[in-house]
Amino acid sequence: MLTPQADPKLDIGETGGEMQRIMPTLAPDLYLQWRAGAVAAASLRETPPPSPPAERLLQQVWRHQRFRRGALKTLDGQRVTILHPGFWNREAGPDFRDALVQIGDDPPRSGDVEIDLSPDNWRQHGHHENPAYRHVRLHVVWEADAHPTALPTVSLCHALDAPLPELQLWLDAGPGADLPAGQTGRCAAALRELPAEWRTGLFAQAAKVRLQRKAAQFAARARDAGWEQALWEGLLAALGYKHNVWPMRRLAELRPRLLPAAGAGPVDALTLQARLLGVGGLLPAEWPGANAENAAFLRRLWDIWWREREGLADGLLPRAVWRLSGVRPANHPQRRLALAAHWLADAHWLRRVETWLTDADSDTAAPDALLAALAVGMDDFWSWHWTLRSARMPRPQPLLGPPRATDLAINVLLPWFWSRADAGRNAALCQRVEQRYAAWPAAEDNTVLRLARQRLLAGTAASRPRTAALQQGAIQVVRDFCDRSNARCEGCRFPDLVRRLIPGSAPAGARP
Ligand code: SF4
Numbered sequence: 001m002l003t004p005q006a007d008p009k010l011d012i013g014e015t016g017g018e019m020q021r022i023m024p025t026l027a028p029d030l031y032l033q034w035r036a037g038a039v040a041a042a043s044l045r046e047t048p049p050p051s052p053p054a055e056r057l058l059q060q061v062w063r064h065q066r067f068r069r070g071a072l073k074t075l076d077g078q079r080v081t082i083l084h085p086g087f088w089n090r091e092a093g094p095d096f097r098d099a100l101v102q103i104g105d106d107p108p109r110s111g112d113v114e115i116d117l118s119p120d121n122w123r124q125h126g127h128h129e130n131p132a133y134r135h136v137r138l139h140v141v142w143e144a145d146a147h148p149t150a151l152p153t154v155s156l157c158h159a160l161d162a163p164l165p166e167l168q169l170w171l172d173a174g175p176g177a178d179l180p181a182g183q184t185g186r187c188a189a190a191l192r193e194l195p196a197e198w199r200t201g202l203f204a205q206a207a208k209v210r211l212q213r214k215a216a217q218f219a220a221r222a223r224d225a226g227w228e229q230a231l232w233e234g235l236l237a238a239l240g241y242k243h244n245v246w247p248m249r250r251l252a253e254l255r256p257r258l259l260p261a262a263g264a265g266p267v268d269a270l271t272l273q274a275r276l277l278g279v280g281g282l283l284p285a286e287w288p289g290a291n292a293e294n295a296a297f298l299r300r301l302w303d304i305w306w307r308e309r310e311g312l313a314d315g316l317l318p319r320a321v322w323r324l325s326g327v328r329p330a331n332h333p334q335r336r337l338a339l340a341a342h343w344l345a346d347a348h349w350l351r352r353v354e355t356w357l358t359d360a361d362s363d364t365a366a367p368d369a370l371l372a373a374l375a376v377g378m379d380d381f382w383s384w385h386w387t388l389r390s391a392r393m394p395r396p397q398p399l400l401g402p403p404r405a406t407d408l409a410i411n412v413l414l415p416w417f418w419s420r421a422d423a424g425r426n427a428a429l430c431q432r433v434e435q436r437y438a439a440w441p442a443a444e445d446n447t448v449l450r451l452a453r454q455r456l457l458a459g460t461a462a463s464r465p466r467t468a469a470l471q472q473g474a475i476q477v478v479r480d481f482c483d484r485s486n487a488r489c490e491g492c493r494f495p496d497l498v499r500r501l502i503p504g505s506a507p508a509g510a511r512p
Pocket of ligand 1: 482
């Protein structure tokens with residue numbers, strides 16, 4: 001295991017990334033100061049954060065599930081398992097639609113979730129006589145000293161996974177407007193005028209904020225569940241890609257029950273596939289018309305699963321929790337779980353990934369080295385089939401390609417390593433992680449990046465960030481500033497802050 005001690009193999013003086021070359025021209029915490037100002041300004045516009053928090057902050061706590069998920073209970077003491085938190089509803093009606101919640105020993109049920117400060121708000125807000133609220137399955141409140149409704153109700157005030165002020169900073173608690181594509185933001189002109197090196201330096205600082213923000217989430221989860229468990233939850237959630245984050249994360253939460261007990265000997269990847277797919281509700285019970293190869297593989301999985309099913313019955317996920325339509329075959333949860341099963345079955349997996357961080361020859365070689373560390377060997381079935389139902393492919397396909405490896409590096413592995421190194425006060429290792437993060441090649445495009453390009457970076461040479469870190473920096477600016485403003489950029493301080501950096505303007509954080 002990685003120990004948070006100084007590692008003599010680290011060579012912090014090697015290849016400096018873009019961040020290191022550029023940062024000395026700006027105050028190193030300039031973006032952090034700007035961000036704190038944006039959060040403070042947004043807080044002043046809303047209800048102040050201390051207890052009770054603004055309802056909007058509670059919504060974000062629920063949306064990101066920033067509480068000890070394993071400890072949630074209704075006010076009358078029943079265990080609550082959140083299989084899916086639902087989809088944030090910004091229209092009239094309950095705050096979250098189509099959540100999937102299991103209460104006590106009842107089977108999981110879908111329904112809506114309403115967030116309020118107190119149980120009394122249910123009646124005070126007239127929800128009890130509003131038909132739009134008739135499908136509410138769970139009432140989530142900040143604090144409760146009484147339980148005046150028959151609705152299952154949970155209180156979050158003692159269940160948060162980090163102190164409220166820390167969460168306030170972490171969460172995107174701004175208005176979160178859906179900004180129209182193609183409308184250039186007020187900051188675009190100022191960013192265009194900024195010397196390219198400074199612009200890059202600013203986004204590099206924002207990227208570092210984003211890295212540390214993700215690291216803080218790992219640290220919060222590790223306090224409750226341990227570092228390794230926090231890592232697996234991050235990995236599986238990331239493998240869920242856009243649509244299946246929550247069911248994948250739920251399966252990761254069940255990991256301690258899916259792995260053999262201490263001292264019970266190793267378990268093979270096929271057995272773990274059967275467990276993950278079985279608990280996940282992704283093993284078809286029957287499949288008329290399946291070809292002989294697929295049917296034979298399904299039988300092998302069922303031969304294992306039918307013996308184990310009963311012992312895991314209380315953790316079974318309903319099929320409805322998955323979103324499978326529109327998912328590309330390469331991202332299908334069956335395939336992602338097959339990959340996770342290979343990793344979980346490999347007793348040396350974590351050690352290999354740790355070695356990758358400390359030993360990879362250079363930051364340039366790191367992406368290929370990570371792909372090699374995460375690769376699994378040929379799998380008789382999964383190398384040749386995208387999903388359980390897919391026909392045999394003419395050529396074998398790897399279970400993990402470079403785009404997902406980049407996604408895992410930027411969103412999970414590097415933040416997790418940084419978090420551990422920071423917890424162990426290992427500044428050299430933190431710096432090593434930051435260096436690797438700064439040098440990582442650009443990831444695939446996504447909606448937020450497209451928005452950042454159109455609104456912030458239009459007409460600048462940086463409109464296509466060359467590294468994943470600069471992409472992350474652009475996303476962070478969107479989260480910190482655009483999400484707290486609106487489509488007309490009203491009240492946004494970012495353009496003024498940038499403008500003051502332009503040579504000839506009043507100095508604001510630039511070093512001479
Ligand atoms: S809201 Fe602010 S940061 Fe976002 S595009 Fe407008 S001026 Fe730029």
